[in-house]
Amino acid sequence: DTAVSQTPKYLVTQMGNDKSIKCEQNLGHDTMYWYKQDSKKFLKIMFSYNNKELIINETVPNRFSPKSPDKAHLNLHINSLELGDSAVYFCASSQNRGTEAFFGQGTRLTVV
C-alpha cells in the first residue's frame, strides 16, 4: 500500500489552463504539505495543513489554492498556468511536530 499517493504523475498542459493535483495519505498523519522542486532540484515548501487547517502559506501566488477536505487529503488547484509553474510538485505528510515527512512520488507539471 502506498503511504502518500498523488495523481497524476505527469501533467502536460497549455498556458492559461487550470489544473488540479490530488494527494492522499493513509498514514493517519495530522500534517500535510505541498513542495515545489525546480529544475535545479531545489525543494521549497508551498503550503502546510494541520488537521485541515492552513498553517503555512509561503508567499505562493493566489493562482495556487490548496484544499483539504479531510486530514487524509490535500489537493492543489492551479489557475491560469504559466510557464514558470513547470516543476515537480511533491505532496508529503508527517505527524504533528514529527521530523519524518513521507513524500509522494511527485507530479511533473510541464506548461507549454
Place this chain on the structure above:
Amino acid sequence: GESVGLHLPTLSVQEGDNSIINCAYSNSASDYFIWYKQESGKGPQFIIDIRSNMDKRQGQRVTVLLNKTVKHLSLQIAATQPGDSAVYFCAEILTGGGNKLTFGTGTQLKVEL
C-alpha cells in the same frame, strides 16, 4: 570524498569508500536537523535526524554530525554502495513553527564501481 551542498555539486566516490556530505544551515532556532535521500524519479526519503542539543547521532552505516558553532551539518556514509547513489538534502525543522521543513540545496552522490 567531501562536498558542500550549496549549489548542486556532485560527489563521486568509489564503492566501499566512505562518503561525507556537508551542509550549512541558517536558522539557529531549528529544533532538529535532518538528512533526506532522493533517488531519481522518486520523492525524498528520510534517512536520519539529530536534535539540536546533540552533536552526533549514528544509524545503520550513517552518522550525522552537528556543529552549531559554525552552523554546519554533515552526513557520513560508511562503505558506500551503488544503491547510495542519489541526491542528498539536509533540512531543518522548527517543530513549534507549524512543522516547517526547510531544505538546503542538494548534493548528488555518484558511486563508481
